[in-house]
Amino acid sequence: xxxxxxxxxxxxxxxxxxxxxxxxxxxxxxxxxxxxxxxxxxxxxxxxxxxxxxxxxxxxxxxxxxxxxxxxxxxxxxxxxxxxxxxxxxxxxxxxxxxxxxxxxxxxxxxxxxxxxxxxxxxxxxxx
Numbered sequence: 001x002x003x004x005x006x007x008x009x010x011x012x013x014x015x016x017x018x019x020x021x022x023x024x025x026x027x028x029x030x031x032x033x034x035x036x037x038x039x040x041x042x043x044x045x046x047x048x049x050x051x052x053x054x055x056x057x058x059x060x061x062x063x064x065x066x067x068x069x070x071x072x073x074x075x076x077x078x079x080x081x082x083x084x085x086x087x088x089x090x091x092x093x094x095x096x097x098x099x100x101x102x103x104x105x106x107x108x109x110x111x112x113x114x115x116x117x118x119x120x121x122x123x124x125x126x127x128x
Contacts, residue, residue: 060114097109104123107119
């Protein structure tokens with residue numbers, strides 16, 4: 001029998017059978033999601049129970065992971081003024097870090113009250 005010159009994976013997919021018994025066959029299913037972090041990540045949210053969403057306004061919404069229904073929301077305030085244009089949320093050690101669009105600042109937000117606890121000024125990175 002001659003050596004197979006064509007693409008083995010194409011034949012596997014077309015026939016729906018793993019002919020060559022390779023572990024990396026596209027027909028083999030893995031018990032984790034695709035991508036670089038698929039093996040570690042169990043839930044789509046970092047707090048483990050709910051998704052935290054921003055639509056660019058001053059509101060943060062907590063959504064149920066399965067139904068995507070709003071569970072609660074808070075208005076993010078810096079002092080007594082609502083903080084608009086927040087995006088790129090990260091949940092780290094009980095605080096939310098949010099980029100303020102079109103600025104060089106990141107707001108550190110208390111998720112319970114929506115108050116900005118601190119500011120990270122990243123303008124020095126632009127000059128480097």
